[in-house]
Amino acid sequence: MSSFSNLNLAPNLARAVAEMGYESMTPIQAQAIPVVLTGQDVMGAAQTGTGKTAAFSLPLLQRLLQHENASTSPARHPVRALVLLPTRELADQVAQQVKLYAKYTQLRSAVVFGGMDMKPQTAELKKGVEVLVATPGRLLDHIEARNVVLNQVEYVVLDEADRMLDIGFLPDLQRILSHLPKQRTTLLFSATFSPEIRRLANSYLQNPITIEVARPNETASTVTQRFISVSDDDKRRALVQLLKQNEVSQAFVFVNSKLGCARLARSLERDGLKTSALHGDKSQDERLKSLDAFKRGEVQLLVCTDVAARGLDIKDVPAVFNFDIPFNAEDYVHRIGRTGRAGASGLAISFVTHSDQRLLGDVEKLIKKKTELEPIEFEDDRPRGRINTGRRHWGEDEPRDAIDVPQRVSRPTRGTPRQAPLDPFFTQPYQAPEGAQAESAEPAMPTRVSGNIKPKKKMAALFK
Numbered sequence: 001m002s003s004f005s006n007l008n009l010a011p012n013l014a015r016a017v018a019e020m021g022y023e024s025m026t027p028i029q030a031q032a033i034p035v036v037l038t039g040q041d042v043m044g045a046a047q048t049g050t051g052k053t054a055a056f057s058l059p060l061l062q063r064l065l066q067h068e069n070a071s072t073s074p075a076r077h078p079v080r081a082l083v084l085l086p087t088r089e090l091a092d093q094v095a096q097q098v099k100l101y102a103k104y105t106q107l108r109s110a111v112v113f114g115g116m117d118m119k120p121q122t123a124e125l126k127k128g129v130e131v132l133v134a135t136p137g138r139l140l141d142h143i144e145a146r147n148v149v150l151n152q153v154e155y156v157v158l159d160e161a162d163r164m165l166d167i168g169f170l171p172d173l174q175r176i177l178s179h180l181p182k183q184r185t186t187l188l189f190s191a192t193f194s195p196e197i198r199r200l201a202n203s204y205l206q207n208p209i210t211i212e213v214a215r216p217n218e219t220a221s222t223v224t225q226r227f228i229s230v231s232d233d234d235k236r237r238a239l240v241q242l243l244k245q246n247e248v249s250q251a252f253v254f255v256n257s258k259l260g261c262a263r264l265a266r267s268l269e270r271d272g273l274k275t276s277a278l279h280g281d282k283s284q285d286e287r288l289k290s291l292d293a294f295k296r297g298e299v300q301l302l303v304c305t306d307v308a309a310r311g312l313d314i315k316d317v318p319a320v321f322n323f324d325i326p327f328n329a330e331d332y333v334h335r336i337g338r339t340g341r342a343g344a345s346g347l348a349i350s351f352v353t354h355s356d357q358r359l360l361g362d363v364e365k366l367i368k369k370k371t372e373l374e375p376i377e378f379e380d381d382r383p384r385g386r387i388n389t390g391r392r393h394w395g396e397d398e399p400r401d402a403i404d405v406p407q408r409v410s411r412p413t414r415g416t417p418r419q420a421p422l423d424p425f426f427t428q429p430y431q432a433p434e435g436a437q438a439e440s441a442e443p444a445m446p447t448r449v450s451g452n453i454k455p456k457k458k459m460a461a462l463f464k
């Protein structure tokens with residue numbers, strides 16, 4: 001076990017680490033901190049929950065201490081480290097950790113993300129901050145409003161880089177990177193090293209040291225994975241029954257679209273389950289409140305979309321339900337990674353409808369395991385749901401933006417400098433993965449269903 005004391009961290013950083021109660025370094029910390037301290041670029045394969053925030057922020061803060069000063073002049077506190085993340089929650093989480101690590105130093109940090117009033121963020125930026133944590137879109141807003149200047153940035157961290165590309169932030173990232181000095185240290189962290197991530201790294205990192213702490217796409221052996229064959233109309237009922245049967249105290253329930261997320265949460269709430277929804281249409285304040293309530297145990301079910309849940313620092317959830325099979329197989333690994341952490345046993349239950357065969361095949365390929373579909377027998381076999389009142393079915397005319405991705409994936413250039421990489425990957429608009437927009441399609445009734453499930457008329461069980 002490597003101890004933090006071997007790192008010779010400055011006493012004011014070592015004190016903060018000791019207060020956090022960390023006894024030894026996690027594998028990503030043991031590997032990355034010494035490299036970042038030398039100023040080399042890093043390409044790190046590590047997921048949230050591995051301690052990667054400290055792995056990059058402690059060495060950054062250590063190196064920035066040379067600039068530490070007590071001056072009140074904003075000019076003495078230019079942005080020297082920029083940390084970019086895909087979602088507001090992640091940005092908030094990382095910023096909170098950075099603040100804790102830097103609390104005995106005079107280095108200032110701030111966070112900017114969308115969905116919040118720009119004014120308080122602007123006031124903080126204008127006072128000067130050495131470490132700026134941001135989501136790409138809002139940072140560009142501040143750059144364009146000239147609230148922040150990035151020409152003294154020495155370190156940039158692209159955290160959850162795969163996710164940033166997945167949700168279409170590539171053009172924004174390119175624009176932000178074009179504002180930074182070429183001479184800098186760049187750290188890129190990603191759950192997986194896809195070809196796109198490698199291309200991003202080739203374009204923006206210089207001779208990076210590759211650090212890989214867990215095999216990409218690895219699912220924890222402590223997680224029991226079950227796949228339940230169910231029709232769309234019976235999913236909610238199956239969920240309620242499985243929660244009861246497995247005596248699940250708390251769970252994440254993943255849904256592919258914002259609309260589905262809101263509807264399911266409302267419906268479960270009506271069933272008397274303490275439920276919160278977490279998706280991109282919720283205000284920042286609502287999202288943070290839901291999270292806190294879940295962390296305090298006041299909420300039993302957090303129904304969420306991938307974008308909203310990615311990287312949240314909630315560990316040891318007893319169970320994860322995939323109410324929908326994700327469009328992106330890697331999300332399956334991220335989702336079930338929320339349970340069975342730190343050696344605890346976890347339960348991951350996925351609902352599979354007939355139309356999910358292709359998506360399930362992608363998951364099987366990724367986790368290198370053949371799945372076994374279990375039928376479900378309902379305890380209470382009364383007719384369920386309400387008879388369809390003629391309300392439209394989900395998918396028939398659902399807005400195509402119902403999937404939880406940022407609405408704006410590129411923005412007008414307004415005369416800002418642009419890099420012109422030769423690779424067409426960087427010049428073509430981002431294409432969502434195949435099927436990513438089609439999540440709301442009403443699946444056909446399964447032609448091969450378990451013997452326990454009787455074919456029946458379509459009912460709008462979810463849409464009371």
Ligand code: AMP
Nearest residue numbers: 022024025026048049050051052053054
């Ligand atoms: P991260 O992967 O950076 O989001 O970190 C996940 C959680 O692990 C956070 O709550 C950290 O406070 C915690 N953590 C980070 N490093 C350590 C460590 N060396 N020992 C124990 N906990 C840690």
